[in-house]
Amino acid sequence: MHDTPNQSAKYRLRGDQTWQDHAACQPSDHHEPDPEWFFPEPDETGKIAAAKMLCAQCPVRRACLDAALETNDTFGIRGGLTEEERASLHTKMAARLDRRRVQEALAGRDVHLTHAERLAVIHTAYQQGIPPERLAWILQVTYEHAQKLYRAECRAHRNRDISQKNKNATSNTARTKDQPSSYRTAA
DSSP states (O other), X not given: OOOOSOGGGGSOBTTOOGGGXXXXXXXXXXXXXXXXXXXXXXXXXXXXXHHHHHHHTOTTHHHHHHHHHHTTOXXXXXXXXXXXXXXXXXXXXXXXXXXXXXXXXXXXXXXOOOHHHHHHHHHHHHHHTOOHXXXXXXXXXXXXXXXXXXXXXXXXXXXXXXXXXXXXXXXXXHHHHHSOGGGOOOO
């Protein structure tokens, strides 16, 4: 899949269902898809194939799949995938980290974020010096909660720095011990 110039167009805003108006499965004057195609029994391969063929032509297939994953919809064919095909995606959803979604959120778009993406927003906002008021607005949390998230990020950042310094000190000590005494420099 190639990146398009307008990346923001592929992410739904929270609560936005307007993408459904453009779905290939919506009835129109030109075709009347059978709703039962999208809720087949496991052995109804003809219905599954018909639904998948229609999904393959759908301009909002990604939005449909994202909506199913974000709302934990485990029934029917959504985004061109059956319930069974989406099962592993549902279990991996919380760990999904799409940097573009993080940047979209930081830019002010109200996109759905996974747990991993929310953590990345907090980390990036902290590094960029975004005020807690703005973080609260981005994540739709209270100001007090945003301050708490920043305090936790500050501690995590400090602990990473301390850990890195300890690692470097241990590495330098090991190298010094391995050198012959004639190569050691005075402290």
